[in-house]
Amino acid sequence: MKSLTAGIGGAAALAACGLAACGSSAASSGAAAYARQPAARILRDVEAALAAAHSFSASGSVPAQGTTATASFAVADPSGVSATLQRGPALVKLTTVPGHSYIYANAAFWTQQSPQLGATQVAALANRWYVVPATADTTFSSIVNQVSAAQLSRCVVAQAASPRVIGTGTVAGQRAVKVRFSGTRPGTAPGVMWISLSAPHFPLRLQKTGPGVAGGSGACRQSAADARGPEDLRLSGWNHTTVSAPAHASRLP
Numbered sequence: 001m002k003s004l005t006a007g008i009g010g011a012a013a014l015a016a017c018g019l020a021a022c023g024s025s026a027a028s029s030g031a032a033a034y035a036r037q038p039a040a041r042i043l044r045d046v047e048a049a050l051a052a053a054h055s056f057s058a059s060g061s062v063p064a065q066g067t068t069a070t071a072s073f074a075v076a077d078p079s080g081v082s083a084t085l086q087r088g089p090a091l092v093k094l095t096t097v098p099g100h101s102y103i104y105a106n107a108a109f110w111t112q113q114s115p116q117l118g119a120t121q122v123a124a125l126a127n128r129w130y131v132v133p134a135t136a137d138t139t140f141s142s143i144v145n146q147v148s149a150a151q152l153s154r155c156v157v158a159q160a161a162s163p164r165v166i167g168t169g170t171v172a173g174q175r176a177v178k179v180r181f182s183g184t185r186p187g188t189a190p191g192v193m194w195i196s197l198s199a200p201h202f203p204l205r206l207q208k209t210g211p212g213v214a215g216g217s218g219a220c221r222q223s224a225a226d227a228r229g230p231e232d233l234r235l236s237g238w239n240h241t242t243v244s245a246p247a248h249a250s251r252l253p
Contacts, residue, residue: 031168031197034177035177039163039165039181042179045195045200046153046203047153047157047158048201049201049202050153050202051149053202053238053239054239055076055077055237055239055240055241056235056236056239056241057072057237058072058073058233058234059071059233060231060233060234061233062085063229063230064085066225067087070085070086071083071086072084075149075243076241076242078098079097079242080098080245081147081148082095082243083095089108090105090106090109091109092104093105095245095246097244097245102131102245102249103129103132104127104129104246105127106126107122107123107125124253129248129250130249130250131249131251131252132252133252151219151220155187155219155220156193157203159185159187159220160181160193161183161185161188162181163180163181164179165179165180166178166179166180169194171205172236174196175198176194176197176204178193178195180192183211183213184213185213186213186214186215186217188213188216189209189211189231190210190212191207191231192207194206202235202238203235205232205234206231206233207232208231208232212227
């Protein structure tokens with residue numbers, strides 16, 4: 001990660017050059033050359049970047065129990081993971097930090113998940129943070145903690161079959177090389193990974209392009225319903241994302 005002084009030094013170097021473009025042409029040339037590398041080599045660079053990653057954010061659409069949910073995640077090792085998912089009108093936020101997990105949900109979520117609750121009970125629960133009971137915390141934490149750089153490396157990058165470079169593009173203004181891969185193995189799906197052209201070569205976008213194959217092992221396993229669902233995630237904040245416990249969380253009544 002560059003320091004402020006490194007950034008100032010770089011600006012001074014550009015000023016000494018006389019024109020900012022004097023450095024950008026070389027950078028563009030290097031990026032173009034990198035995009036011509038074999039896809040397998042690029043994916044090895046992604047694995048190396050992910051091995052050194054300790055935090056990131058992601059947002060977009062993900063499969064959820066046979067439908068599609070809008071999701072955002074913040075992952076910070078070892079401070080924790082937070083996730084927000086919205087499926088139709090139902091919204092839920094989940095946070096896990098060492099020793100504790102928390103949940104926040106709107107009325108539509110509580111109504112869907114606990115239909116035995118009356119309107120008064122739902123209103124009392126909605127839009128508040130709660131500590132997850134210890135009896136459920138282990139399961140809750142294991143689910144949320146499946147979102148990690150290591151998980152991304154194991155279940156997406158390492159499982160990418162028949163990768164090939166298909167061009168370049170931009171994600172949130174950042175130049176990227178696009179690598180397409182097939183989804184022929186259990187637990188995988190065909191898709192395109194948009195990878196930063198500048199080092200470290202982090203993935204910037206994961207785009208599922210067709211139905212996947214159900215199955216897989218361990219944390220990489222996916223259900224038949226999730227294998228069919230669409231997925232498009234933008235990733236950012238690499239090594240600059242933080243997670244903290246919500247303030248003023250209550251015990252569930």
